[in-house]
Amino acid sequence: MLESTNQNIEGQEFSPEAVVRRFDSWAASYDEDRFGTSYGRYVHAQEEKLLRMWLAPAARGRVLSLACGTGRFMDFATHGIDASNEMAELARKKHPTKTIRVGRAEELPEQGLLFDAIFCLHLFMHLTPSLMAQILAGCAQCVPAGGRLIFDIPSARRRSLTGFRPSGWHAGNALTHPQVLDVLGARWKLRAWRGILFFPIHRVPVKLRRLLRPWDDACGATPLKQWASYLMYCAERLP
Numbered sequence: 001m002l003e004s005t006n007q008n009i010e011g012q013e014f015s016p017e018a019v020v021r022r023f024d025s026w027a028a029s030y031d032e033d034r035f036g037t038s039y040g041r042y043v044h045a046q047e048e049k050l051l052r053m054w055l056a057p058a059a060r061g062r063v064l065s066l067a068c069g070t071g072r073f074m075d076f077a078t079h080g081i082d083a084s085n086e087m088a089e090l091a092r093k094k095h096p097t098k099t100i101r102v103g104r105a106e107e108l109p110e111q112g113l114l115f116d117a118i119f120c121l122h123l124f125m126h127l128t129p130s131l132m133a134q135i136l137a138g139c140a141q142c143v144p145a146g147g148r149l150i151f152d153i154p155s156a157r158r159r160s161l162t163g164f165r166p167s168g169w170h171a172g173n174a175l176t177h178p179q180v181l182d183v184l185g186a187r188w189k190l191r192a193w194r195g196i197l198f199f200p201i202h203r204v205p206v207k208l209r210r211l212l213r214p215w216d217d218a219c220g221a222t223p224l225k226q227w228a229s230y231l232m233y234c235a236e237r238l239p
């Protein structure tokens, strides 16, 4: 396959294929590294609460976890797709009754499948805004009117405060809320958005973190949410 190259926000070259290779080699330790820590569990709990609420109308339908990784949220999905063989293989082992395929999010319409809802977490942060827009447009071809799309993206406002610099292997994507609305395009109507990880939890003693979570959820539902670390969105497919 021809390798496509782009620049990340630091002007460094990155390719979406290299992102997938990175996850292939990370797969075996990914769950423990990323979500086995108290920081990871905190983020997971916040995301899970929103997924449960926003997916409720599609709970009995066909739900796709796009870039499903090792299957972290496959309990909410009937289908999973991930570009990494290694990540998808782990997801299959954990969820043998679910349909999990290897495939690129950019090529989702080529799978010829229809879903009542699609969710896509922790993918767009690794890609460019134009790839993100392409994937969201592809999702619109796979969800009928009234169906749902849930996704997240790091907040560019928060990153402007913290001076965050992405490591070179991915695109380091982060957007403001108006930029997300632009990327979302005309086929989706925004239903709700929230902030995730409002508090700088890595600076808080581990024992206190759980106590902070309800306050974090609450701040993430106020206008302060644009300053949270991640923005999480729920959109509805327009007719």
Ligand SMILES: C[S@@+](CC[C@H](N)C(=O)[O-])C[C@H]1O[C@@H](n2cnc3c(N)ncnc32)[C@H](O)[C@@H]1O
Pocket (backbone or CB within 6 Å): 016, 019, 020, 023, 024, 066, 067, 068, 069, 070, 071, 072, 073, 081, 082, 083, 084, 087, 103, 104, 105, 106, 120, 121, 122, 123, 126
């Ligand atoms: C940070 S992990 C997130 C996994 C899962 N969504 C979660 O939240 O636990 C990102 C995943 O995106 C997958 N990925 C990267 N580029 C992709 C692409 N172009 N299409 C589909 N999956 C991709 C990686 O293989 C990896 O499993």
